Amino acid sequence: MHKIPNIAVIRLALYAKHLEMLHNDGVELVSSVKLAKMCGANPAQIRKDLAYFGQFGVRGVGYYVNDLLNALKEVMGTNRTWRLGLFGVGNLGKALLGFEQFAQRGFIFTAAFDKDIDLVGTEVQGMEISQSEDIKEVIKGPGCFDIAVLATGADRAQDCAMRIVEAGIHAILNFTPVRLVVPENVFVENVDFTVRLHALCYSLTTGSDVTQRHPR
């Protein structure tokens, strides 16, 4: 398989999300033009992105929604369950534990950690909270996870990341503003809500709608 850029993977995830909506709505076929409109992309870009992985379209017909969705999930590795470990059970952490979309898409929290000793040992959203110092013990049991979700305060982020890495976890979804320093073989994805605001600012400023608008 070719190496594809990050932004193409984010686009594939977006296409998969909209294909899933179409599938749930009982739609069997979609044109690249319609899929592009749903995703706020352009049809040529979609055809180019999908060409990384093979031929999914039928000329003059469009894409078979379910086939393309399954192919994308296989390519992206999302045709399986991924286990998440939460670090930082503050307001954001609690919100993340309660997000139904995670479970619906196969992302299951199996462990949660916090520094607050009043929280440790209690349950939040049915999840028992552990100390991050105990991570190596926790992941030996049912608390084992694939991806760390970092939602601590900024002051704790780098320390926590080092503990995660030392425990042998190779992927971090980073909600903190800290630029984490981790070894080359550890994957870090930074979440920044302000980036999503920019499409709105641009649309309001220019009057040109560049948001990902769902079709009505």
Place this chain on the structure above:
Amino acid sequence: MHKIPNIAVIRLALYAKHLEMLHNDGVELVSSVKLAKMCGANPAQIRKDLAYFGQFGVRGVGYYVNDLLNALKEVMGTNRTWRLGLFGVGNLGKALLGFEQFAQRGFIFTAAFDKDIDLVGTEVQGMEISQSEDIKEVIKGPGCFDIAVLATGADRAQDCAMRIVEAGIHAILNFTPVRLVVPENVFVENVDFTVRLHALCYSLTTGSDVTQRHPR
């Protein structure tokens, strides 16, 4: 100005974010290759995206960080302050009110609404909570805002969106999983954390790092 696709605006916001980091680090010049690496994009894509707006690069030299940053901010409309109104002061809402990155990038919460009458009238992160029924009154005063941030429960999202639209607000950052139905002239940007997880799933599955990795 040409109409540019949503995904290009998201990329511009990403470039601006990394240019801001370089600027804060005192870096004056950056090559498209280095900027691309920081953003997880490719240099040809960056040159193409920036070509929508004019000539910012100097052949053989690179980009002047501050000039490019200011030009991007002007293009995107982020060279000013934007006021945000929060709907739903639950765990996620509280976390959003406390995010320092918003204020640092010029996004200021000026109003917050919740349905919980025990919360209404109290202060959260220094912000007095109002009822969403009172939105038209609130925006006549210092609670006036440009962009609604929707962080209610899914069951309240559409009702709340209609109230926002009726009050004359034209932009919604939607953290709920609900596909909002709004008039054509209202901009909606949907935030979905699971999409960010997919770059990690892909990297873990293929061993090929497609995350937005910061340079070390």
